[in-house]
Amino acid sequence: MPPNINDDEYVAKLLAQDARKTTKTYDLVGLDAFNPKSPASDSDPLEAIVGPLPPPPEPALRSRGRGALKVNSPGIESRFSSTYDPSIDLKPGSDVEDAWDEALEAMRDRERWKQQGADRLRAAGFKDEQVKKWEKGGDPMEEDVVWTKKGQSREWDRGKVVDDDGDVALEAEWGKLK
Structure with a gap:
């Protein structure tokens, strides 16, 4: 200067x-115009001593969605021992006979349940024709509706009680002895 x-x-x-x-x-x-004139050096100063760097890892393949294949994930195989043999878990014997026996037992249970249900209905005071309709099953028809007689309580009045003042209250019927 x-x-x-x-x-x-x-x-x-x-x-x-x-x-x-x-x-x-x-x-x-x-x-x-504002960037540096010389590009940054890609060389590693230790490359001459140590050798070249290993190649970069391959980019992960990103599959989306349910059941997508994941290439590098061990999946369910990592949860089992390498010596595990699933065929040991099976019971030796005929599965066909077991299935037949189970189906036969289920059918007998259903028949027993139907018979006990019919007996319970008869004991509760249902008529034989009503028990037969129950055994037969199906949708209720118009003739299945039971109409109440004059003076009997209606279904919508069940549980309603009129007290001394004339007020209507609801009371459960199942706790009282008749």
């Missing part, structure tokens, strides 16, 4: 020159 020039003026001139030069370059090139 020359000794006879004021330091502030000299610095201001240098900054103005640099700004004009950068503005011209920016107008011609764009943002690359």
Whole structure:
């Protein structure tokens, strides 16, 4: 720096020159004017001593959705021993006979349940024709409706009690002895 020039003026001139030069370059090139001129070095300084770096891992294949194949995942195999044999878990014997015996037992149980249900209905006071309809099953028909006689309580009145004041209250019938 020359000794006879004021330091502030000299610095201001240098900054103005640099700004004009950068503005011209920016107008011609764009943002690359502000990037460094030499590219960054990809070389590793230890490569000469240690050797080249291992290759980068392959990018993971991203499958989406239910049941998607996952290439590198061990899956269910990791949860079992390598010496595990699933055929040991099976019972030796005929599965056909077992299935027949189970079906026969289920059919007998169903018949026993129907018979006990019919006996319970008869004991409760149902007529034989009503018990036969229950055994037969099916959807209720119009003739299955039981109409109450005059003076009997209606279904919608069940549990309603009129007290001394004339107010209607609901009371459960199942706790009382008749």
